[in-house]
Amino acid sequence: MGANAEAGAMTAVPDRSVPATRKMPWSRLLADKSVRAGLGLAAFFAFWQAVTGLGLVDGFLLPSPFAVAQALWDMAVDGSLWIHLAASLQRVAVGFLLACVVGLALGLVCGWWRSVSDFVRPVVEALRPIPPLAWIPITILWFGLGDAASYFLVFLGAVFPAFVATYTAVRGLDRNQMNAALCLGAKPWQLFWDVLIPASLPIILPGLRIALGVGWMCVVTAELIAAQTGLGYLIQQSRMLFQINNVVAGMVTIGLVGFAMSAILERIERRVNAWAPSERN
Amino acid sequence: MTANAALISPAISSGLSSQFSPEDVQIDIRNVGKVYGSKTEEPVVALDGVTLRIRRGEFISLLGPSGCGKSTLLGIIAGFQSATSGQLLQDGRPITRPGPSRTVVFQDYALFGWMTVQQNVEFGLKAKGMGRAERAEIARALIAMVRLNGFEDKFPHQMSGGMKQRAAIARALAPDPDILLMDEPFGALDAQTRVLLQEEIARISSEAGKTVIFVTHGIDEAVFLADRVVVMSPRPGRVREEVLVPLPRPRTAEMRSDPWFVSTVNDLWETLKPEWQKGE
Structure with missing residues (x-):
């Protein structure tokens, strides 16, 4: 709107x-x-x-910006930019989707049943401060130097913001709205899809946007060390070849793509949550 | 307490509920108590031995100062919470959970903000598994009944408080409940809107012929709307007295200047004043 x-x-x-x-x-x-x-x-x-x-x-x-633009153009023309970009996007997509599934499900369950959250939240809160970078050695040990390692690191970065947002949203649901739905005879599916989910989206969606941003940073981190393609690999490879223009071109691409992803999600948020106080004015 | 009741007028007395024949009784509240307790703190007695029989089609006002347990009692009747002691029957069957035979109108409307007025009103019909066309038609009729025609596609945040409460009333009426429970529905509205909506409720409740339990702390509102005003006293919440209202229905604005109305409201205020002052 x-x-x-x-x-x-x-x-x-x-x-x-x-x-x-x-x-x-x-x-x-x-x-x-x-x-x-x-x-x-x-x-x-x-x-x-x-x-x-x-x-x-x-x-x-x-x-200079012009040198970087020239490097970007050259890589775009010879196609290498697109290959690396596609590899990174595919990795962030898979890892982010996994994080959404796990984060949303766990967040819903913990938000709804206090007893479950008493068990789960200490574990989450203890794992959450470990930065994805610190996970890299054990990730390589488990998954080797393939796509799976990158998926896992993106997942690790994105799952916690997704979980925290969902948990907070469900926790903060308006008791009266749930009661209103119950006294109107709402079936469980209706309570879930027509009340719980739409009421939570104003908090969940910004959380997912942050999760995607973290995931995007993680994929680059993973590719610096544990991959043979992707924008992170491009930067690392160019550094070793002393192609500083390509290094900065890779960084610029990461920045622009992250900016675009965030802008697109923000647009979706504004449409979906147009009714919510946080999206007005 | 009995001294006060005798003071007011012959129409006011206690223990009226025992006069009904059993088949009239729709809601039977027997000696219901509610204690909010924790192991660490002193338990709070919200309701203590509340007994009340409500007839089919009767309009009951539950009147009392804040903290007298009237909203708690309404929540128990709705099935949102359970009583600590006593029994609660609807048509002879115990009330265990919320359901579409007892719908609630909340003080803060509790409309679904992501749905239009039309979708809000249709919610209870959708829950019944009713088809799209039929529920759209019923919802439109109810929206017309609460005079919100033309606002079907508006969202709650695009409307005033009074309009939101009209929408909430239409939504509560949609599943065709036996009993409409209203929890201080006009508490958040300005004085003028409140008076207008009181008259609307008087009209709608006579038209729809529902049993209504109306929780309020407004004495004139309680008397204006009800067939019977149940006055509650706080800490612990108890039924203090009951006032039968002999005014004919539907209630109209001029009844507010009826001598009986004026003197009853004044008398109730005089009796309740000490408690209200204590509660402040």
């Missing part, structure tokens, strides 16, 4: 006021969220270009 309104405002403004655009476009343009976002990014790249272009930083330590 919010996104639609925004898009509507963007197209409506120039239509209505062609002469006004000439008079005072700046303050109105600056009020637009995506214009601000664009300006912020532009300023960042300008600063980067200035630092490298003026020779303040050695080009070998940090290539």
